[in-house]
Amino acid sequence: MSTPNHKAYWKTNLRYLAILLSIWFIVSYLFGIVFVGELNTIRIGGFKLGFWFAQQGSIYVFVILIFVYIRLMNKLDKKHNLDK
Amino acid sequence: MDLQTWTWVLVGITFALYIGIAIWSRAGSTKEFYVAGGGVSPLANGLATAADWMSAASFISMAGIISFSGYDGSVYLMGWTGGYVLLALLLAPYLRKFGKFTVPDFIGDRYYSNVARTVAVFCALLVSFTYVAGQMRGVGLVFSRFLEVDINTGVIIGMIIVLFYAVLGGMKGITYTQVAQYCVLIFAFMVPAIFISIQMTGNPIPQLGFGGTDETGMYLLDKLDGLHRDLGFAEYTSGSKSTLDVFFITAALMVGTAGLPHVIVRFFTVKKVADARVSAGWALLFIAILYTTAPAIAVFSRTNMIETVHNVEYDQLPEWFGNWETTGLIAFEDKNGDGKVQYVGDESLNELTVDRDIMVLANPEIAKLPNWVIALVAAGGLAAALSTAAGLLLVISASVSHDLIKKMMKPDISEKGELVAARLSAVAAVCVAGYFGINPPDFVAATVALAFGLAAASFFPAIVLGIFSKRMNKEGAIAGMVVGILSMLFYMLKFKFDWFGGGTKEDWWFGISPEGFGTVAMISNFVVSMVISKFTPAPPKEVQEIVENIRIPSGAGEATH
Numbered sequence: 273m274s275t276p277n278h279k280a281y282w283k284t285n286l287r288y289l290a291i292l293l294s295i296w297f298i299v300s301y302l303f304g305i306v307f308v309g310e311l312n313t314i315r316i317g318g319f320k321l322g323f324w325f326a327q328q329g330s331i332y333v334f335v336i337l338i339f340v341y342i343r344l345m346n347k348l349d350k351k352h353n354l355d356k
Numbered sequence: 357m358d359l360q361t362w363t364w365v366l367v368g369i370t371f372a373l374y375i376g377i378a379i380w381s382r383a384g385s386t387k388e389f390y391v392a393g394g395g396v397s398p399l400a401n402g403l404a405t406a407a408d409w410m411s412a413a414s415f416i417s418m419a420g421i422i423s424f425s426g427y428d429g430s431v432y433l434m435g436w437t438g439g440y441v442l443l444a445l446l447l448a449p450y451l452r453k454f455g456k457f458t459v460p461d462f463i464g465d466r467y468y469s470n471v472a473r474t475v476a477v478f479c480a481l482l483v484s485f486t487y488v489a490g491q492m493r494g495v496g497l498v499f500s501r502f503l504e505v506d507i508n509t510g511v512i513i514g515m516i517i518v519l520f521y522a523v524l525g526g527m528k529g530i531t532y533t534q535v536a537q538y539c540v541l542i543f544a545f546m547v548p549a550i551f552i553s554i555q556m557t558g559n560p561i562p563q564l565g566f567g568g569t570d571e572t573g574m575y576l577l578d579k580l581d582g583l584h585r586d587l588g589f590a591e592y593t594s595g596s597k598s599t600l601d602v603f604f605i606t607a608a609l610m611v612g613t614a615g616l617p618h619v620i621v622r623f624f625t626v627k628k629v630a631d632a633r634v635s636a637g638w639a640l641l642f643i644a645i646l647y648t649t650a651p652a653i654a655v656f657s658r659t660n661m662i663e664t665v666h667n668v669e670y671d672q673l674p675e676w677f678g679n680w681e682t683t684g685l686i687a688f689e690d691k692n693g694d695g696k697v698q699y700v701g702d703e704s705l706n707e708l709t710v711d712r713d714i715m716v717l718a719n720p721e722i723a724k725l726p727n728w729v730i731a732l733v734a735a736g737g738l739a740a741a742l743s744t745a746a747g748l749l750l751v752i753s754a755s756v757s758h759d760l761i762k763k764m765m766k767p768d769i770s771e772k773g774e775l776v777a778a779r780l781s782a783v784a785a786v787c788v789a790g791y792f793g794i795n796p797p798d799f800v801a802a803t804v805a806l807a808f809g810l811a812a813a814s815f816f817p818a819i820v821l822g823i824f825s826k827r828m829n830k831e832g833a834i835a836g837m838v839v840g841i842l843s844m845l846f847y848m849l850k851f852k853f854d855w856f857g858g859g860t861k862e863d864w865w866f867g868i869s870p871e872g873f874g875t876v877a878m879i880s881n882f883v884v885s886m887v888i889s890k891f892t893p894a895p896p897k898e899v900q901e902i903v904e905n906i907r908i909p910s911g912a913g914e915a916t917h
């Protein structure tokens with residue numbers, strides 16, 4: 273049965289998902305694909321920035337996103353007493 | 357020691373290790389056979405998932421594909437890693453809470469329908485069989501080049517090894533051999549990469565090295581772009597695919613990754629919901645080590661290869677060229693009769709054809725690395741192919757023994773009987789996979805794209821809607837899956853196999869390639885599901901309660917029937 277506690281938990285979870293998936297979309301689809309040409313005019317060492325996002329940067333961000341999600345959810349589970 | 361001896365020694369040691377682990381971790385119950393007893397630690401599961409996921413394609417082919425397609429190769433890098441974010445955030449924790457053995461289990465129960473279960477079993481089998489044929493071929497390829505046995509003998513040796521630990525140990529045996537296989541494959545991938553990075557740029561970290569400079573102080577990527585321009589290829593860092601197509605292919609691969617049954621099922625093996633999230637994090641971290649190194653290897657080997665062979669006299673070519681020429685994977689045809697190799701973008705003048713699969717395998721030889729490093733790459737390629745093959749075979753055997761026999765045909769089958777059925781179906785699956793490895797259908801490459809497209813078009817929407825929409829009912833889900841699969845099959849058959857009138861690149865809808873069409877099929881699945889469910893009755897109360905229950909992490913029991 274759904275309690276107010278469960279509802280609040282689910283709502284926060286959905287908010288986290290929206291934020292994290294927006295970042296996921298921006299680094300890969302926007303930086304790595306749609307705006308790759310524009311970003312390629314910026315250089316970091318030997319890399320053109322758009323190319324770097326497509327072949328390196330997006331992957332690093334993906335890893336970080338999952339670990340941020342783990343941290344957020346562990347805290348949220350505890351707060352709502354759902355970590356048992 | 358010579359290369360042959362080194363290879364036999366390293367391959368022998370790793371195979372002995374896998375068999376040892378298999379004997380130590382025999383499965384005694386169906387629960388151990390399907391989900392390793394449900395008590396795998398998140399770290400071990402992360403390692404196993406990484407090995408499960410990284411196939412012969414990731415280890416052997418991917419760097420080569422990127423090497424030949426430059427920026428366009430990014431679709432694989434982003435597509436095959438970004439899917440894990442979806443998996444971790446949208447699927448893994450909830451499926452673990454649900455606590456069953458297979459993906460069709462979830463579909464069948466959530467949509468209270470054996471029709472939905474049957475559609476899911478069909479997709480799981482189709483996706484897994486397509487995939488596994490390529491793995492056995494990879495095993496054969498490594499054997500034939502490095503151990504100089506016939507490619508078919510190589511496939512059979514690989515079959516026997518997989519048979520041994522998949523049939524004996526089930527998921528439990530597979531999990532712990534995959535942990536070992538990850539260690540072997542990542543070591544084998546990184547050692548040559550680090551060596552070559554130091555050789556070419558002086559930087560021991562390949563991820564930084566390929567943005568560095570060569571001995572003349574020129575940036576490596578600029579040099580490669582220059583070489584490409586001079587020889588008439590598309591610029592390496594820009595590529596030649598349209599933005600829209602790159603977008604759609606990346607999305608299809610990401611969503612397809614998140615929908616692959618052999619990956620999803622790994623998250624059933626941990627103890628609790630929080631562990632499922634953590635193991636997704638570990639898995640992506642371990643995968644990212646290889647995936648961020650691959651584009652560096654691509655740049656190193658591309659530059660190296662062009663500089664070593666272009667405009668060089670045929671009889672002056674290094675030894676590796678001859679070694680690979682005998683396998684037929686590299687070929688030289690002296691079109692203008694000057695005795696020199698011309699490697700250029702213009703098809704009518706180009707004299708060199710290189711199979712992109714050899715780039716990773718030949719790379720250490722091209723860079724003149726010691727024999728033990730080359731032998732290590734062979735062992736790593738085998739680890740990658742075998743670990744993925746085993747994971748896929750388990751999905752096939754569970755689909756048959758659990759979803760078909762236990763859930764639909766013979767529900768009163770005993771625990772012991774089901775375990776026997778699971779083992780027998782694993783044996784049958786290995787034989788079928790071996791058959792396709794020895795007689796590869798010429799559409800293997802096309803069907804791998806199909807596997808991702810199908811997973812994206814069928815499982816992903818059905819599972820996500822099953823979790824995030826309480827109102828989604830069986831009518832909507834089944835209609836969505838059927839529309840998704842059929843539209844994907846239609847597009848693939850039309851443009852890859854010339855059915856339904858066929859067509860060329862110019863006829864693609866909106867310029868979307870068959871590889872990228874999975875995204876379109878997935879969107880149609882979502883739309884059809886939602887529209888149909890609006891006009892049909894809501895799911896029963898018990899099902900709505902299941903949905904509420906899987907959204908809450910606490911109280912995840914052990915995986916049960």
